[in-house]
Amino acid sequence: QFVESGGGLVQPGGSLRLSCEVSGATMAYYTFGWFRQAPGKEREAVSCISTSDTYYTDSVKGRFTISKDNAERTVYLQMDSLEPDDTAVYYCTAGAFLHQTVRTACSILRQSDSWGRGTQVTVSS
Numbered sequence: 001q002f003v004e005s006g007g008g009l010v011q012p013g014g015s016l017r018l019s020c021e022v023s024g025a026t027m028a029y030y031t032f033g034w035f036r037q038a039p040g041k042e043r044e045a046v047s048c049i050s051t052s053d054t055y056y057t058d059s060v061k062g063r064f065t066i067s068k069d070n071a072e073r074t075v076y077l078q079m080d081s082l083e084p085d086d087t088a089v090y091y092c093t094a095g096a097f098l099h100q101t102v103r104t105a106c107s108i109l110r111q112s113d114s115w116g117r118g119t120q121v122t123v124s125s
Contacts, residue, residue, distance in 0.1 A: 007119030020092035048106035
């Protein structure tokens with residue numbers, strides 16, 4: 001199960017830190033991902049983190065940072081220099097992968113059937 005929080009209304013150029021509380025997954029071995037869905041658009045991968053690597057979609061590289069705290073069972077997404085196109089509902093999910101790269105795992109996770117309720121991020125002046 002996943003419980004997302006930390007969204008809100010922020011001006012362009014501002015920052016937010018999203019949190020995803022995780023239960024039922026082995027934090028040390030799973031790959032975790034943040035995804036977003038804007039109105040009228042499909043859900044897209046934003047960033048994923050495996051045991052040894054991270055992946056970011058091109059539009060957020062250099063602005064977003066994914067991390068996780070195994071002891072706190074929480075996955076974070078630090079979002080800086082936010083832009084209006086970042087406006088969406090943000091979700092997290094996870095899965096167990098043995099040999100896939102984090103980029104491939106992120107692509108597979110997009111089809112996950114286990115999602116939290118999401119947290120709304122709105123970037124507007």
